[in-house]
Amino acid sequence: MSARRTELTRAAARLFAEKGYHGTSVGDLAEALGVRKGSLYAHIQSKADLLWEVAREGAVAFHAALDAVPEEGPAVERIRAALRAHLRVVAEQLDVATVFVREWRYLEGERRDAFVAERRRYEERFRALFREGRELGELRADLDDGTAALLALSAANWAYTWLRPGVDTDALADRFTSLLLEGMRGYASR
């Protein structure tokens, strides 16, 4: 892919995240490249192509981040690693992550179907960590692992709204992990 084409994708990610897909016109994208809007069609076939590309980029980034989580070892450590990985992607590719979480729903047809499947698969990989943690005895035997995964995924998916680039996402993820593991109730009141 040419350098110019890459610039266009970056501008699309930024503008879709900032103003929304339907709130961004082809003219806006052209202006970001310092070009007339008709010229963009030397690079793309349609505006929808850009949404698809950014959404896919997000899916690839998040799945790749999960790939780096070890398959072996304590489930607790793998949960911590997964949260770290997710938050790192959000902070380092905030625009792409925003499109991945919020703007994907403007995809249409089979692209939308394919995206939803990828997204479901990602959440399933996340969920599995909590199930295994319970089954291996590292987490409470009576744990509702579905709810636990939902809580963790909520924090992960909501992060794009408040996470700013440059913060220490590892420390952040560890605080989340610690809270999820230990809870917030004091020993005195237990």
Added chain:
Amino acid sequence: MSARRTELTRAAARLFAEKGYHGTSVGDLAEALGVRKGSLYAHIQSKADLLWEVAREGAVAFHAALDAVPEEGPAVERIRAALRAHLRVVAEQLDVATVFVREWRYLEGERRDAFVAERRRYEERFRALFREGRELGELRADLDDGTAALLALSAANWAYTWLRPGVDTDALADRFTSLLLEGMRGYASR
């Protein structure tokens, strides 16, 4: 407000939640009422009015729900009540809640400023519960209450994406509360 006007607001909430503000045309809204698009302007001055109205309706609903949480009593019980209240609003007014959480950013000018202030105030009320819980000794003394509140608010704010009307939101909120309080680590591994 006339009955017809109320119908229009309901249709706006539904369509804005389903297709997004910029993805919903005035023609779409008119069609939902079985009317020509020009006729809507007997009820509103602009499409933006509808977004403002639905967003404000959401703010009122969520604040009113928090108002029902007792000011006294154990902080833990008030946190549980706040989560119950929030999830109930999401389930019972899913469209309005979706606009409140996701579509508000298309507000412009001072309306947007006013909404942001209301939203911040709502989150602050939530946050205070966790701070008080720690200060009163009900939660661990070393609790990072900012992170705890962020975790709870993430679950609350993400709920519109998966919560379907008709589920037992009280039970759901209690599962969240229990997890937040007790954590998911087993006694064996502590």
Added chain:
DNA sequence: TGCGGAGGCTAACGATCGTTCGGAAGGCGG
């Protein structure tokens, strides 16, 4: 040196956008 492809231009396309306008039903209170 010539040629082709990449990338830009201007201009225009039809469609749709949000909004305005004058007029006409219809119901309801005076």
Added chain:
DNA sequence: CCGCCTTCCGAACGATCGTTAGCCTCCGCA
């Protein structure tokens, strides 16, 4: 029964939408 108020109509407005077309320029490579 009159007059007003609500509600809707049909038609049109200018603006903007995403996309296409034909043409030009420039650079790298045969």
